[in-house]
Amino acid sequence: MRIAIVGAGAAAVGLLDALAVGVAEGGEVTVFEPSAHLWRGRPYGPDLDSVLVNAPPAIMSIRHSDAGHYASWLGGERAAAHLDDLLGQPLVPRALFGAYLADTAEAALAVLRRRGWRTRVVAARVVAVARSGLAVRTEDGHDHPADQVVLCVGGGTPQDHYGLSGAPGFIGDPYPLADTLGQVPDGADVAVLGSGLTAVDAVVSLAARGHAGRIALVSRSGLLPAVWQRPLSHQRRHVTAERVEALSRAHGVVTLDDLAGLVRAELEAAGEDFAHFTAELLGAGSEPPVERLRRQLAAVGDPAIGRQALREGVHVVGPYAWRLLPEADRERLRRHFRLATSVASPMVPVNAAVLLRLFDSGQLSVVAGVHKIEAVANGFRVRHDSNLNAATAAEDTTTTADVVINAVNPPPQSVPSAAEPLVTSLLAAGLATLHPSGGLVPADPRVHVVGDLAGGGPFITSGIPSVAARAARAADALAAAPTGYAGSR
Known part of the structure; x- marks a missing residue:
């Protein structure tokens, strides 16, 4: 063969x-x-x-x-x-x-x-x-x-969502960062497009190189990855492929509510509150990103099993369960793409600590609600609906940058x-x-x-x-x- x-x-x-x-x-x-x-x-x-x-x-x-x-x-x-x-x-x-x-x-x-x-x-x-x-x-x-x-x-x-290819100061693909960050002047104001793991890599690596200019994480959602929790010895009993297969045999279909029921059973068997867990999870979009980062970094040693069970379930059970879900339920999940990615692919604590230090020093900010980025003389102009680091949200605010790094995940x-x-x-x-x-x-x-x-x-x-x-x-x-x-x- x-x-x-x-x-x-x-x-x-x-x-x-x-x-x-x-x-x-x-x-x-x-x-x-x-x-x-x-x-x-x-x-x-x-x-x-x-x-x-x-x-x-x-x-x-x-x-x-x-x-x-x-x-x-x-x-x-x-x-x-x-x-x-x-x-x-x-x-x-x-x-x-x-x-x-x-x-x-x-x-x-x-x-x-x-x-x-x-x-x-x-x-x-x-x-x-x-x-x-x-x-x-x-x-x-x-x-x-x-x-x-x-x-x-x-x-x-990465896709060039804002048509910036060819503009001086635009880095279309950040990897390898060893090469691309060499193009960034030490004192430049940098807009990093995206707020996922690639964007975290770019920010942490800028900091490792001693970058002195301002850095902004620029995205539509402003949602940062969750922070890894110290791995627990918990063995999943309910969020498993075997339980999903049993649901499929019994009902001929597996719904999103069925999967939520498995998570509920997993938490309740461990003595944890499902309603509290889901409220915290779904509140990520409204919680200020720096506060969420600070809270999760402080809770790396949290013994609660909810986040680990969900993260493992997404990767181990998710590919099998996805094929069984009705299209309407798949679409419901797609609408929560950023949140799901944040939970399924958290950032490691050492990187979270670097981000928090940069936030606290004022060097790093989150710019959310972005709807337009354009190349202008000597740099870029970012137009956005609100700035999550400002005391009050402002409409159609403008942020400027000397360099734009495209860290939007494909x-x-x-x-x-x-x-x-x-x-x-x-x-x-x-x-x-x-x-x-x-x-x-x-x-x-x-x-x-x-x-x-x-x-x-x-x-x-x-x-x-x-x-x-x-x-x-x-x-x-x-x-x-x-x-x-x-x-x-």
């Missing part, structure tokens, strides 16, 4: 590792990746040490069948060197996690070669796939025959710009279709999608656990695929 893997980021690493763990029969694996930073993808390439992995090791294993795989690789000495005292967990620079991915990929390739597989990496971008024979075409015009094709092209890149299941020709080719050949809610859905059993591009997934961006799970399922599908499939169509 000839397997073509398009892309060499975390999804490809998870797939190679799953193949090495579970597939015995020999074949051929070809990985196509033009980047010099193999196996790391956009998020985990070389960068500043201030750009941290935003989760503890227990949920960062790229091996779906072994939750301790990453922690074992990290080892005691490296873990101790990067311990976050507040979280009680090691938080390493993302470039170091990239080294873990690279080591895992190379080890998987070595295992496959020992089992008789031929492996190679082609340093070229794939721009098309032909249906007849399933030939993979690279941008240099060469065709590479394959029996199975797996897309591991990663997530999208929508989940969006097509990376570099993969657009490939996706267009797959659609034209009838090998895949676009999902109504975003992402790509294979229309041929020889085509697979691993990672955030996979259509039909939840409305939040895929994390490492879901990428690893999809990679394992793709490896199972490849193991079950008939040999020589390409010649049969």
Whole structure:
């Protein structure tokens, strides 16, 4: 069997590792990746040490069948060197996690070669796939025959919502911050577009470089990520895939109210008040962001299980439950996208502490209700409905900046710009279709999608656990695929 893997980021690493763990029969694996930073993808390439992995090791294993795989690789000495005292967990620079991915990929390739597989990496971008024979075409015009094709092209890149591309002082994509922040003068007033984890990375890294100018987090909602709670030993009994499956069997459908009932049961079994928990959760949009940040940072050691159970449920149970929800309930959840993302992808306490220090010093502010940003002479003008850091909200307020850093996270299941020709080719050949809610859905059993591009997934961006799970399922599908499939169509 000839397997073509398009892309060499975390999804490809998870797939190679799953193949090495579970597939015995020999074949051929070809990985196509033009980047010099193999196996790391956009998020985990070389960068500043201030750009941290935003989760503890227990949920960062790229091996779906072994939750301790990453922690074992990290080892005691490296873990101790990067311990976050507040979280009680090691938080390493993302470039170091990239080294873990690279080591895992190379080890998987070595295992496959020992089992008789031929492996190679082609340093070229794939721009098309032909249906007849399933030939993979690279941008240099060469065709590479394959029996199975797996897309591991990663997530999208920030969108230029305000048409600022080409304006002096506009940074369209912040990563790698080691390169982009070198373009920011030390005393410049900086507007960071967005208020999610990418924006937090930008602010923390500016601070790490000793930036002296004002910094504003500029977004429509002004909602910051929640702060990680110190991991608890609680084992979920109600917010589980098994309970969701039982609801589906009993009623033929699973509703949002059903899922809320599972959360309620989880909290009540732990002696906690569901109404209090939901009131605090839904109050995030009206609570001043700095007050919420301060309160959650002070409560890192809170023993209440609600936030952890919900966060784990979103990542572990969410992908399965999402497929069972009625469309009306999915739309209800989409309307709470920012809140859901805040809870599902919190910021680590060490970064929260940096933000709070900058807020308290007056260097950092939150600008919410943004409706227009325009390039003007010597900088940018931000128009917004209210300023959450002001004593009273004002309508149509203007904030100025010398530099704008676009840290708006791309929508989940969006097509990376570099993969657009490939996706267009797959659609034209009838090998895949676009999902109504975003992402790509294979229309041929020889085509697979691993990672955030996979259509039909939840409305939040895929994390490492879901990428690893999809990679394992793709490896199972490849193991079950008939040999020589390409010649049969």
